[in-house]
Amino acid sequence: MNIVVCVKQVVDTAAEKRLDPASFRLDRSGENVLNPYDEYAVEEAVRLKEKHGGEVTVLCLGPDTAAEAVRKALAMGADRAVLVTDPALAGSDTQGTAYALARALEQLEFDLVLLGLMSTDAQTGQVPAALSALLDLPLLSVLNRVEVEGALLRVHRQTDQGYVAYECPLPAVLSVAKGINEPRYPALKGIMGAKKKPLEVKDAAALGLDPSRMGAGGAKTRVLAVRVPEPRKPGVKVEDDGDGARKIADFLVQEKLL
Ligand SMILES: Cc1cc2nc3c(=O)[nH]c(=O)nc-3n(C[C@H](O)[C@H](O)[C@H](O)COP(=O)(O)OP(=O)(O)OC[C@H]3O[C@@H](n4cnc5c(N)ncnc54)[C@H](O)[C@@H]3O)c2cc1C
Numbered sequence: 001m002n003i004v005v006c007v008k009q010v011v012d013t014a015a016e017k018r019l020d021p022a023s024f025r026l027d028r029s030g031e032n033v034l035n036p037y038d039e040y041a042v043e044e045a046v047r048l049k050e051k052h053g054g055e056v057t058v059l060c061l062g063p064d065t066a067a068e069a070v071r072k073a074l075a076m077g078a079d080r081a082v083l084v085t086d087p088a089l090a091g092s093d094t095q096g097t098a099y100a101l102a103r104a105l106e107q108l109e110f111d112l113v114l115l116g117l118m119s120t121d122a123q124t125g126q127v128p129a130a131l132s133a134l135l136d137l138p139l140l141s142v143l144n145r146v147e148v149e150g151a152l153l154r155v156h157r158q159t160d161q162g163y164v165a166y167e168c169p170l171p172a173v174l175s176v177a178k179g180i181n182e183p184r185y186p187a188l189k190g191i192m193g194a195k196k197k198p199l200e201v202k203d204a205a206a207l208g209l210d211p212s213r214m215g216a217g218g219a220k221t222r223v224l225a226v227r228v229p230e231p232r233k234p235g236v237k238v239e240d241d242g243d244g245a246r247k248i249a250d251f252l253v254q255e256k257l258l
Contacts (some may be wrong), residue, residue, distance in 0.1 A: 005038070009032050009033070010120050038073070039183035057081065058081040061101055082108070084203075086184075091215050093215075093246060094122075104207055117175050129141070136180060137172055149168055155174065
């Protein structure tokens with residue numbers, strides 16, 4: 001079974017996020033990590049390989065520094081990786097990102113594409129749906145259980161009430177929910193082994209990307225301005241000397257909420 005897992009490199013979740021005042025793009029010059037939501041997708045891919053055999057390929061679009069995040073996924077047990085990197089891809093919006101990933105997938109053999117629920121920086125959650133549409137494959141998202149039986153997928157989609165069970169023939173695009181599994185910590189052997197695993201680098205030309213569909217020039221969304229949100233007004237504290245309810249009612253009337 002050939003599984004491709006898409007991973008993104010993001011700014012360290014603990015680090016302060018800064019936007020470049022000129023381009024309004026996220027400053028990625030500091031500490032970066034493998035997108036935490038993608039660790040669940042990598043773990044799920046490796047578990048499916050351990051159960052059914054086959055190969056796990058990591059696919060990442062990002063700056064050349066993203067090779068670090070890719071190496072972490074290889075250390076977790078993936079077999080090989082493709083890093084799509086090209087200055088021309090900078091400023092791509094979610095459509096541009098999905099387009100480049102779809103073209104890269106067309107050059108790979110796969111039965112299943114796994115993605116995380118969202119990135120911790122842009123958090124749009126749009127890439128899985130955009131990718132499945134471009135590949136013309138079914139999307140099963142927010143999954144907290146994935147099982148494969150021959151050429152059939154049996155999955156549970158997480159809902160507020162519990163889950164919904166789906167069956168779907170392979171190939172398909174899946175996004176997995178946080179908590180679907182416990183991502184393993186790469187052991188030293190895995191980290192050392194990851195350095196030897198194949199990591200192929202492809203640029204826009206290698207994928208035959210249409211410049212009008214990628215990068216800042218091809219983006220369908222543009223950030224016009226950025227401002228720091230107003231600090232929230234402190235709440236109103238009501239001392240209850242037996243008349244708390246009346247004070248709250250008065251406050252709600254005053255605020256025209258009653
Ligand atoms: C703060 C900020 C806000 C942004 N807002 C928008 C916006 O509103 N609209 C817009 O179009 N673009 C936006 N972008 C730009 C950029 O388009 C997105 O970061 C990028 O396209 C991926 O979208 P995402 O991070 O929301 O991914 P999501 O859709 O949240 O990610 C879902 C999954 O897709 C996969 N994935 C996402 N990115 C990659 C990648 N580069 N390589 C491999 N797999 C990947 C991962 O498995 C991930 O878990 C923003 C960027 C930033 C930094």
